[in-house]
Amino acid sequence: MDPQSRGGDSTDVLPAVPQDGRGTGAVAKVRDLYKAFGSFQVMRGLTLEFKPRAITTILGPSGTGKSVLLKHMVGLLEPDSGTVEIFGEDIWKVRERERAALRKRFGVLFQDGALFGSMNVYDNVAFPLRKHTDLPEAEIREIVMERLKEVGLEAAEKKAPNEISGGMKKRAGFARALVLNPEIVLFDEPDSGLDPVRTSLLNDVILKVHGDDKGTYVVVTHDIRTARKVSDYVGLIWQGRVVYYGAADDAFASDDPFVRQFLAGDSVGPLGMD
Ligand SMILES: Nc1ncnc2c1ncn2[C@@H]1O[C@H](COP(=O)(O)OP(=O)(O)OP(=O)(O)O)[C@@H](O)[C@H]1O
CATH class of the missing domain: 3.40.50.300 (P-loop containing nucleotide triphosphate hydrolases)
Known part of the structure; x- marks a missing residue:
């Protein structure tokens, strides 16, 4: 805008x-x-x-x-x-x-990003796509990487939530909130x-x-x-x-x-x- x-x-x-x-x-x-x-x-x-x-x-x-x-x-x-x-x-x-x-x-960004601690950033962001769509992994990867890039986290895809800062957690939560468009x-x-x-x-x-x-x-x-x-x-x-x-x-x-x-x-x- x-x-x-x-x-x-x-x-x-x-x-x-x-x-x-x-x-x-x-x-x-x-x-x-x-x-x-x-x-x-x-x-x-x-x-x-x-x-x-x-x-x-x-x-x-x-x-x-x-x-x-x-x-x-x-x-x-x-x-x-x-x-x-x-x-x-x-x-x-x-x-x-x-x-x-x-x-x-709806996409919802909760206060702390509400990431699953057991999943890395990539899997957290991919989660709604895997749960709610039948998209093949290659397409899921495309969407997830695009959203991670948008929030400046493409280099953090393999990190666990406890390895990233509070601001990064929120951005990861934001990317996850966006993947279903x-x-x-x-x-x-x-x-x-x-x-x-x-x-x-x-x-x-x-x-x-x-x-x-x-x-x-x-x-x-x-x-x-x-x-x-x-x-x-x-x-x-x-x-x-x-x-x-x-x-x-x-x-x-x-x-x-x-x-x-x-x-x-x-x-x-x-x-x-x-
Ligand atoms: N499920 C619930 N059971 C009982 N009380 C609740 C429940 N959810 C919210 N409340 C109460 O409702 C009131 C409003 O809560 P809410 O979380 O909406 O406030 P808020 O305006 O978002 O506050 P904050 O800015 O501190 O987050 C609070 O007193 C809260 O304790």
Whole structure:
């Protein structure tokens, strides 16, 4: 993606719709989502839509429901009430088989890359292809090596996860999240545990791959620099609701008290500790 278009306030600043049909229409819509764990009400009427081909960043204090939102989107958690629509399908109204098919349209990058410790980087990245496709090994190799190259890890294919750095693990997790060519990629704190330089490098990789693939990306982060660098749109969540949503440029210039407090890291303001 042209970095200049980042932070635009309408979809017409986003790249042209690719010819393969991805990115047309609604991609993901979460409506009036409620979810409690025991007596703890986590989601309290959260409503948010994700624009096609954009990078939407989800910000918010710890424990406010960001990861729970991602788990609802990918169909790992069922709402108590409210709906999650992916490509126009309410994922809890369809049968398990269709839900499984919808899940395959997602790539997920977990916080630590979630690599299998017993497999080297190559086998980790090849895993979804071996599990979900009948592709011959030669084609799998082509796809895996291309994805490893994209994230700058082609020289690390034979390394075990415990032989590579945290940033490399995340990049390997990213390559694995991409091999099935997902239309939606969810990132759960891609920058957690990384120093500012590695965070910046990872953000460059995310932007570059997004520019090539033009998927719909959802990035959960605490890191304001990440949000500034990658976002087209920003949603701020607090206490299981969206308290602000807007184009990135508007968000970072906003007078909204929730946004100002979060961006400034102030202890005083509407975002309380509870
Ligand atoms: N499966 C579960 N069972 C019980 N409680 C849960 C479960 N999943 C999440 N929670 C609780 O829901 C709340 C929101 O969790 P979530 O992980 O979504 O927060 P978050 O906004 O992603 O926080 P952080 O930024 O710290 O990762 C937390 O209090 C968490 O303990």
